[in-house]
Amino acid sequence: MVFDRRRDIASQGHRAPLRSxxxxxxxxxxxxxxxxxxxxxxxxxxxxxxxPVSITHTDRxxxxxxxxDRAHDYGVDVVTKCGSLxxxxxxxxxxxxxxxxxxxxxxxxxxxxxxxxQVVDGEVVSAGGPWLFRNDGRGRWTDVSTxxxxxxxxxxxxxxxxxxxADGDLDLFVAQxxxxxxxxxxxxxxxxxVTTEAGLSDSEWGVxxxxxxxxxxxxxxxxxxxxxxxxALKAPDPIDYYGGSIRVFRGPEYLAGQPDRxxxxxxxxxxxxxxxxxxxxxxxxxGMSALFADLxxxxxxxxxxxxxxxxxELYRGLGGGQFREEALVAGVALSERGWSEAGMGxxxxxxxxxxxxxxxRTNFHDQGTRIALNIDGxxxxxxxxxxxxxxxxKRLVGWGLILADFDADxxxxxxxxxxxxxxxxxxxxxxxxxLLLRNQGNEIFQDxxxxxxxxxxxxxxxxxxxxxxxxxxxxxxLVMTTxxxxxxxxxxxxxxxNHAVIVRLVGAAPNCxxxxxxxxxxxxxxxxxxxxxxxxxxxAASDTALxxxxxxxxxxxxxxxRWPDGSYSIFLSSDLPIDSALTIRQGDTMPSAKRFxxxxxxxx
Numbered sequence: 001m002v003f004d005r006r007r008d009i010a011s012q013g014h015r016a017p018l019r020s021x022x023x024x025x026x027x028x029x030x031x032x033x034x035x036x037x038x039x040x041x042x043x044x045x046x047x048x049x050x051x052p053v054s055i056t057h058t059d060r061x062x063x064x065x066x067x068x069d070r071a072h073d074y075g076v077d078v079v080t081k082c083g084s085l086x087x088x089x090x091x092x093x094x095x096x097x098x099x100x101x102x103x104x105x106x107x108x109x110x111x112x113x114x115x116x117x118q119v120v121d122g123e124v125v126s127a128g129g130p131w132l133f134r135n136d137g138r139g140r141w142t143d144v145s146t147x148x149x150x151x152x153x154x155x156x157x158x159x160x161x162x163x164x165x166a167d168g169d170l171d172l173f174v175a176q177x178x179x180x181x182x183x184x185x186x187x188x189x190x191x192x193x194v195t196t197e198a199g200l201s202d203s204e205w206g207v208x209x210x211x212x213x214x215x216x217x218x219x220x221x222x223x224x225x226x227x228x229x230x231x232a233l234k235a236p237d238p239i240d241y242y243g244g245s246i247r248v249f250r251g252p253e254y255l256a257g258q259p260d261r262x263x264x265x266x267x268x269x270x271x272x273x274x275x276x277x278x279x280x281x282x283x284x285x286x287g288m289s290a291l292f293a294d295l296x297x298x299x300x301x302x303x304x305x306x307x308x309x310x311x312x313e314l315y316r317g318l319g320g321g322q323f324r325e326e327a328l329v330a331g332v333a334l335s336e337r338g339w340s341e342a343g344m345g346x347x348x349x350x351x352x353x354x355x356x357x358x359x360x361r362t363n364f365h366d367q368g369t370r371i372a373l374n375i376d377g378x379x380x381x382x383x384x385x386x387x388x389x390x391x392x393x394k395r396l397v398g399w400g401l402i403l404a405d406f407d408a409d410x411x412x413x414x415x416x417x418x419x420x421x422x423x424x425x426x427x428x429x430x431x432x433x434x435l436l437l438r439n440q441g442n443e444i445f446q447d448x449x450x451x452x453x454x455x456x457x458x459x460x461x462x463x464x465x466x467x468x469x470x471x472x473x474x475x476x477x478l479v480m481t482t483x484x485x486x487x488x489x490x491x492x493x494x495x496x497x498n499h500a501v502i503v504r505l506v507g508a509a510p511n512c513x514x515x516x517x518x519x520x521x522x523x524x525x526x527x528x529x530x531x532x533x534x535x536x537x538x539x540a541a542s543d544t545a546l547x548x549x550x551x552x553x554x555x556x557x558x559x560x561x562r563w564p565d566g567s568y569s570i571f572l573s574s575d576l577p578i579d580s581a582l583t584i585r586q587g588d589t590m591p592s593a594k595r596f597x598x599x600x601x602x603x604x
Contacts, residue, residue: 065406066494067436067453067478071487074133074141080463080481081116081127086423089235089249090228091177093421094207095399095463095483096129097159099541100470101170104189108135109468109543111479113487114156114174124178124232126152135470149190153181155232158464158539160209162220165269166510175206175224177232199270204258205230210535211515212292212301213564214278215321218510219265220534223280225287225305228255241422248422253309257284260305264321267510279315279323286310289346291536294516295357296377299566301516304332306343306361306538331380332359332372341367345401345465345538349412350529352443355520357531362398362416362538365428369393369401369416373443387443389414396432397421400465400537404476406452408498408549410526411439413448417462417480431460434480452494459488468543474500474579474596476547481539499550500596502581505532507563514586516564519546524553550578561586 071077083092097114104110116127130150134142155177163170169185182198183191204226211220230236238247239254262280263271275281286308295302300317304327307313311334314327327333335341342364351358356374363369368390372380384390393416400417407413418432436452437445449456461482470477470491478490501521507514514532521528530546550556556576561569563586575590576582582591 062493063495064497065448065452065475065492067456067490068493069455069459069488070139070491071489074139074489075143076111076131076133076141076487076489078113078131078487079116079128079485080113080487081118081484083118083127085484087249087421088238089230089232090251090255091155091205091230091232091235092249093483094157095419095539096156096481097174097208097539097541098464098466098479098481098487099159099161099172100466100468100479100543101161101541102543103132103170103185104134105169105187106135108137108472109470110135111141111487111489112150112159112172113481114159114539115152117152117155119233122233124155130156130174137472139471144189147189149192150183153193153195154178156181157206158208159541160211160222160534161541162211162222162515162534163512164211164220164222164265166219166512168512173209173211173222175209177205177230179203180206180224194269197269199272200263202226202261204261207287208289208535208538210290210292210303210533212303212534213511213516214262214292214301214303214317214323215264216300216319217267218508218565219267220511220513220515221265222263222271223290223292223303223535224261224263225290226258226260226285227288227308228252228257228286230255241425242427246422246424248424251309252286257282257286257310259283260285260287260290274321278321279325282313284310285313288344289361289536289538291346291348291533292516293348293357293531293533294518295359295374297356297518298377299562304346304359306346307340308342308344309340311340312343312361326378330378331382332361332370335367335370336382336385341370344399345416346536347401347403347414348531348533348536349403351403351412351439353411353441353526353528355527355529357529360401360403360414362393362401365397365420366394369398369414383443387445389437389445392437392445392447393435395428396435397428399463400480400540402465402467402476402478402537402542404467404547405439405500405549406436406476406492407438408475408496408500408551409441410498410524410528410549410551411441413437413439414445415465415467415478417465419461419463419483432462433457433460434462453490456490459490461485462488464539465537466540466542468545469502469547469581472581472594472597474502474547474581496579499553499578500548501550501556501576501578502545502547502596503559503591504545504581504583505561505563506583506585508565508586511564513544514564515544518562519548520560520562521548522557522559523548523550523555524557526551526553545581554578 115129
């Protein structure tokens with residue numbers, strides 16, 4: 001977040017030249033190993049169960065996307081508080097994280113909300129939460145927070161989900177100001193704090209995290225973005241803003257940065273800090289979000305990191321656990337004018353249908369969200385201005401960012417959470433609304449915020465944003481935290497106009513989630529691509545299932561999976577029903593399929 005919009009901060013550091021792209025040899029599909037078993041549903045004791053409420057919206061059958069906030073109906077209407085309401089410190093302004101994940105292995109997505117924090121009598125204490133809500137289907141949700149064993153351990157920020165120990169249960173990592181926390185899922189509805197025994201000893205200000213197998217040993221590793229040096233109990237002296245008309249807290253440009261951390265998973269439940277040896281050490285970074293993904297298609301994970309008031313970083317995976325920083329030559333380090341910005345959330349999708357995954361990132365007020373098209377895996381073309389995204393986002397402070405095909409026409413759309421950081425700003429609105437942009441398929445985006453939901457513009461001051469199909473009807477739903485406000489559960493209740501398919505991959509142990517795998521689908525003459533990843537947006541963890549909008553196509557021609565170990569699985573049309581959720585297990589010759597629920601089946 002750039003807190004003085006009149007300052008232009010120059011980029012720093014020397015960038016290495018581009019490396020050549022290598023292609024890995026295709027191998028035969030490998031059989032899944034032990035450990036990646038089907039998760040059996042846990043049966044935690046219910047603390048409180050919501051009663052299904054009849055839908056009162058007369059526009060339930062609206063054609064196309066129609067997002068309705070169902071948090072109150074579901075009984076998950078909690079308030080996420082963050083520090084002082086007057087926002088006297090930078091720490092008060094970031095908000096709290098959220099995750100959509102199937103913690104009990106029953107096949108539907110549950111919601112975890114990180115706890116809020118505040119300072120009382122010279123001590124950091126809980127301001128509510130954490131919360132864990134179990135999805136019991138058809139609009140029924142149960143608060144299992146107390147039963148889960150999860151509790152406040154510090155000033156929580158972002159959430160990252162991963163089955164790091166390959167036992168078939170999804171675990172939780174919570175980045176925090178001060179020591180982070182790793183919660184191991186015990187498989188019985190309970191979580192255990194294993195931070196100390198795992199060796200995750202980081203006392204800096206963690207904001208977000210991403211999981212990925214950076215060294216190719218099969219075990220998912222953890223990268224944590226650390227922000228700036230600040231004392232939670234004593235805020236730095238305020239500064240003048242807008243020519244001295246108001247006094248506000250000091251932004252990151254006035255504070256010392258902190259190094260991010262790469263934690264290598266040893267495979268025995270413990271981690272080691274390999275930041276320096278991997279070529280990722282930046283002692284003065286101001287990291288906000290990070291994403292492990294294979295951006296150049298060579299089968300090796302790369303790493304994209306957004307920094308606040310500093311150049312963003314794009315680390316090319318070289319193999320052998322090594323990286324080289326190439327953001328400047330790739331065209332994603334700075335603005336089109338060569339200035340460092342306030343990189344916040346990250347999203348990844350093929351936005352123009354050329355078979356390559358493109359990058360998007362949110363920024364601070366007066367900078368606008370960036371859309372960078374992947375030219376050849378090594379260079380990017382910024383189309384933010386010509387796509388109209390700049391004009392639509394320039395007045396906003398962007399946070400969570402999701403690229404997903406909400407109308408299933410084959411073109412990923414954009415949803416962005418927004419909210420300023422200064423409650424007393426003289427002209428910039430503090431409680432900014434979210435933004436929902438439709439990808440028209442011609443590299444132009446259209447504002448659909450007012451027409452893809454009954455009242456999306458009232459859901460203000462957003463922060464973390466996670467995505468997934470909550471109700472099993474085949475479209476993408478959203479969960480958004482707000483700063484000192486209610487949790488929003490945005491369910492897409494529109495009547496489908498197009499066909500779609502959801503693909504969930506189950507990989508060979510120990511990478512049971514197949515993080516880093518890619519899917520290429522051909523349908524109706526169109527090539528669709530996506531990859532499995534754990535990270536991005538900001539402060540949030542989305543589901544890893546891949547959603548593909550098929551438009552009017554009534555069949556899938558082919559589907560090819562490239563697994564993280566370099567092997568391939570190929571499926572033809574006869575194996576692939578549409579309007580279904582497909583589960584593909586590495587080594588299986590046929591996917592399993594479950595038809596999408598109809599509106600009557602998915603809603604009470």
